[in-house]
Amino acid sequence: MQIKGATALVSGANRGLGRAFAQALLQAGAAKVYAGARDPSRVTDPGVIPVALDITDPNAVIATARECSDVTLLINNAGVMWMSPFIAAPSMEAARDEMMTNYFGTLYMCRAFSPVLGANGGGALVNMLSVVSWFTHPMNGSYCASKAAERALTDGLRLELAEQGTLVVGVYASFIETDMAAVLDVPKTSADAIARSAIEGVANKQYEVFADARSAEIKAALARDADAFYAGLARKS
Template sequence: MDIAGSVALVTGSNRGIGRRFVTQLLERGAAKVYATARRPELVDIEGVEVLPLDITDQASVTAAAERAGDVTLLINNAGIATQSSLLTDDLETVRREMDTHFWGNLSMVRAFAPVIERNGGGTIVNVLSALSWFAYPGSGGYAAAKAAEWNMTNAVRLELVPRGVTVQGLHLGAADTDIMAGYEGQMIDPMEVAIASLDGVQRDAAEVVVDEWSALVKASLAADPAAFYAQFGI
């Protein structure tokens, strides 16, 4: 897919990886970029069309699909991290993770796949995580939701192939964004994430693994998980 001349919509555009996606799309010659956020007043990027969007609200998703009827490239980037325990935290907190990363992004795919198909085909990118493939203490809700979103991405890819819509799963470890505030480990520049993903869009990649950590985690899936989790002292 050519980025130049495309019409893109990015969720969670006001900061972090979403903001870098928007700026990269503009630099690569996208004809129009819809920059969306739950609080659209926080989007301050020139040259975009700002839309309010809460991906956990079906009415909001439907309204966005009606307003942005010319989209050919959808970037499902919006997300949350509650750092919830699956065993001890309130279940409503855990459900917020699943409502956002699984149900919210599935709602976006269902709403925009017909739009992209009507416009001659295009691409959907789901921003996933290395935590699609492992978990560590405090990441239970997020990791479970990302694992569900990963296989949802695989499933909708199969359904959308005959409709001319490519689906990319994008995996990364820790990126230097607000959502990772307080994290002391190594982090990558969020611009690297946007660049790697859009390079993948241009070659119709089904999956993009951005960093070495994500690649290591994925490679570990074929082995006994005890060996992988031993590095966490578990």
């Protein structure tokens, strides 16, 4: 997929990785970048077009797809993570919100924008996934479940949209320097580096992008011996 000249839409583009995606797309030569945000007044970077977008509101998502009918590259970046375990969580609220945003919200976006991408020649649809799309960590189990569901969506869409020529890319990353992982004192990769690596993967028509070194290591460790991987997690938690 050629980024130069593309018309992109990034969800959750007012801060964090989404903001980095929007800037990296402009640097890579995208002709137009819609910056989707729940509060578009918080999109302040020059060069992007702020668009009101709450991905959990299906009617608003459909309206945005009508408004942005020239999109050729969709980046589903918006997401939430409430650091909530399955059993010890005080209620189901976090689990519902994570599934509603990360899975159903992304699905609303994919359903609304797939015809747009198809009408514009195929284009590309990118879902921002995580290493916890592959395994579940006890500290944020319900987030892991939602990112695993989003991975299943990504892999299914790739087959479903092949006929219309849409490239479907899953981007995997470990910890990123954004608000989402701010409470964790662990090594992280900058949002700029993740965005650049993801866009390079899209340009190279990769189905899966391991956007940092840690994601490639975790993928290999799980393939080698998943039992040993989980035993390591159990020892640390």
